[in-house]
Amino acid sequence: MINKKLYISILIILFSFFSVKSQTRKQLEAQRIKLNKEIKQVNSLLFKEQKKEKNALEELKDLNKKIEVRERLIATINLEANALSKEIRVNENELEKLKKELKKLKEDYASMILKSYKSKSQQSRIMFLLSSQDFYQAYKRLEYMKQYTSYRKKQGEGIAKQAKVVEKLNDSLLYQKQVKDTLILFQKNQKQEIEDDKKNQERLISLIKKKGSKYKRDLQKKVAEEKKVTASIDKLIRDEIAKANKVTKTKLKTTPKTVKKNEFVLTPEAKALAASFEQNKGKLPWPVREGIVVRRFGTQPHPSFPGITINGTGLHIVTASGSTANAIFKGTVLNVLVSKEGRKNVLIQHGNYISSYNNLESVYVKKGDRVGTGQKIGQIFTDKVSNKTTLIFVLFKNTTRLNPASWILRR
Known part of the structure; x- marks a missing residue:
């Protein structure tokens, strides 16, 4: 039974x-x-x-x-x-x-x-x-x-x-x-x-x-050059914040007492945008359609040469040739910087946050343009020697660098 x-x-x-x-x-x-x-x-x-x-x-x-x-x-x-x-x-x-x-x-x-x-x-x-x-x-x-x-x-x-x-x-x-x-x-x-x-x-x-000594010298030279470029970008961003604040203060007709040096003065709309950006932490789209991270954020040992330390200012993402960089969130183009080699760097402001898309060959936007999430902002440069197409993606809160991997979607 x-x-x-x-x-x-x-x-x-x-x-x-x-x-x-x-x-x-x-x-x-x-x-x-x-x-x-x-x-x-x-x-x-x-x-x-x-x-x-x-x-x-x-x-x-x-x-x-x-x-x-x-x-x-x-x-x-x-x-x-x-x-x-x-x-x-x-x-x-x-x-x-x-x-x-x-x-x-x-x-x-x-x-x-x-x-x-x-x-x-x-x-x-x-x-x-x-x-x-x-x-x-x-x-x-x-x-x-x-x-x-x-x-x-x-x-x-x-x-x-x-x-x-x-x-x-x-x-x-x-x-x-x-x-x-x-x-x-x-x-x-x-x-x-x-x-x-x-x-x-x-x-x-x-x-x-x-050929250890030769490679070491070349690497040290490259690291020193990267530090100079980083310092130059930092100064440019401080200048851009100062310029943007002049315009904002004129609109507000008053200066908020809580704003510190090298921080954005925010309008009510900009505050709402920054809050929305923060709410999307960990859910923001990648700045490229597909790609792999070849350098992480922060100080780290060189992956191939012991004894050399490198600093990742953001994420170095290798993608397919001909790929475009895409805005990770809606905002306004703060500026388009151009290096001495002719590479472009688009800075997009999201309230008091800035997303930076560096190593672009050509750009589709200009200073002051409003952009939407996922909008194409420029074609990424492909190195003719290595045949690699690498986007350097950096994220700031005012002038403080953030780890972009904590803000974009995990893949």
Whole structure:
């Protein structure tokens, strides 16, 4: 006979097991897909184009990035495979338990049907009714017979449902084993790829060591130049804030007492815009359609040369050739700066925030223009030697630099 409570409890266990476990595995699967996409982007954006002039440091930096992403991918595959192995073991135990339960249910049902057949023939049913003492007892006996027939029917249906649960779990188990086999094969291929990359890495490190002093001098010179450019941009931004404040003070006809030096004087509209910008922290769109971050924000060791420290003023994002920089939020073009090499830097004001889009070849906006979220503001410069298209994306609150990665969407 079917134990109804046991059947319901089995379904609840199965449901809770699949929802919790699959959620964990779905997160790992999503992470694996994301990392696999990132590997493809690295190959496409950093290795697809042949560099006209090879630079061992630049090659090593790109290779390190690929190895780092691939190692994260392998680690994720391991976690996903382990999660699948645990799932399979639990499912195998559960399947065995369900099969035993189903066998017992079928045996009980068969025994009940046999007894019913022997004891409840058509003639005995009629005699059972006719032997009633009165009409009310006969009616009750008839109802009992109907209920008993209905109960047997439900038992049969219950067994059919239980069989489907077993079949579904069995199919799920086979699928999980196929997924695990595919993951293991994929992991094996990734390990081979990383071994090849590490051989190239060793070759480049050896080459850099031979010309260490030259590379070090070149790097130190580049770092010093970047500091000068950063200081120049900082001064320009302070000047732009001062200019903007003159206009705002004229409009307001009074100077707020709380405003400090090198901070924007805000109109009520600008305050509302700044508040809206802050509310969208972590949800702002990327300044490029697709791309990979090759330099993070903040002070960090050089990725290819030990002993050299670099400072990331924002995010260095490599994207596809011909790509445009897009505004991350609505605002007003504060200014368009031009470097001595002819590269453009568009500064967009969002209340007391500024988003900076540097290393542009051409721009589509001018000072004073109002721009919308996602609007194209310029084409990003492609280096003719390295064939890389890199946007330098910087974010300020007044004159203080912020980490843009904390403000834009995670990819």
